[in-house]
Amino acid sequence: MKAFSGYHPLTLLIYFLSVLMTAMFLWNPVIQLEALLGAGLFAAMLQNGKETAGDILFYIPLFIMAALANPLFSHNGVTILFFMNGNPVTAEAFIYGIALAVTLIAVLLWCKCYSIIMSSDKFIYLFGRAIPKLSLVLSMALRFVPLFKRRFHKVRKAQRAMGMYSSKSYTDRLKGTLLTFSAVTSWSLENAMETSASMKARGYGLAGRSNFSIFRFAPHDFLLLAFNVLLMLGTLMGAAFGELEFYYYPQISGSSLSVPGLLAYVCFGVLTLLPFIIELKEKILWKYFISKI
């Protein structure tokens, strides 16, 4: 049980929405870096070392690819490095690509943390009564990829145990992976139909039905929510004053640092680090109590 997932689903949903929306729509390098830092630290807390290492191995090539793709397609900018097929390749486009990659990975990591923390029972608890069908579809869609990954490993293990795809040739291995992929895809699609049929058979969405998990809105939920709203107000104030404006094209320029801007950076920085701090506090407490025994 992670400390952060002990909070009420409503508090958690509002937290994730506010961080994700800000990271996606406030196009400012400091905000983007803060979102990435917070997501990275939080994800590292939620996973073990091996999973984190795997993540890094996956996200670094993704980062490089996303950053390099932009200057190939966007030729705006005043600092021209060289010309490719008659169109300029500019330093601004490179930097914009890096900013794009940072945002992409920050949002992906936040979504990963979301799927670890907000299990489907929490989502259904929040929306099951108001929009039963949509909430079931959404919760199934949100857990699709993690479930797919788990099943993929399962099928691969089974096939390897049967002696299939054990050839050393990379082409053969790739073929085997594709076969496994198609098998898991049809399994997942079939399973989605079965899930909905099974939910219907259990009377999902009917009146008077209770939830799998019952959550109580406790004082610490209110505290986190209030803190969240306060920090978001601080961030949005900076944006409303226009102090977070930043342009990449045609020349990199931004508003100079001011009090509302600085306040917004600090507020958003604290907001993104909140889950990490909560998890860290829990870990330290745990260690401290053990050593005392």
Place this chain on the structure above:
Amino acid sequence: MKKDILALCAIALLIAVIVNGTEIQSVDEYYLTHIDDIKPDSETVTISIRCDTILDNYGDLDKELKSEKYVPSDGIILPETEYVLRPGDTVFDVLDRAVRYNKIQMEYEGADKNSYGSVYVEGIHWLYEFSCGPLSGWMYKVDGDYPNYGCSKYELKDGQKIEWVYTCDLGKDVGGVWQGRGN
């Protein structure tokens, strides 16, 4: 193992094709365009690039472009200049040579990348389509008329006058009609 080598060869071939199709030039190389000298018997055309309409719609212009550096105060990016017309030159060829010679930034979409089969000029002098409102972009006139087709499909004749103008209202503010409507 044999299959691996074959796959590797295929990938190497693909990379070779991509690299072969990419032409990389340094900045100096790119701007080193040869402009033919005008002789008494040579065929010529004139070309100008203007963005006067932005000055009338300055409020709609993207904030980061509101500078003398991107929008000249007289609206003239390239004054009317005479260039030699090479046989088979299209409007785009002359524009390309003119902006290279004058070191003016330009971005275009190649003729193979859209369904019109013609080059589309996205931006000149850092002023792009949609930079000044949702109906803004670059249009061209030849002898005062808007051809309403791609600039790399218009073959020029001796003595013609090309004007590249920036519109903020789909051509209505520069005396053009879009797709023949209201003519």
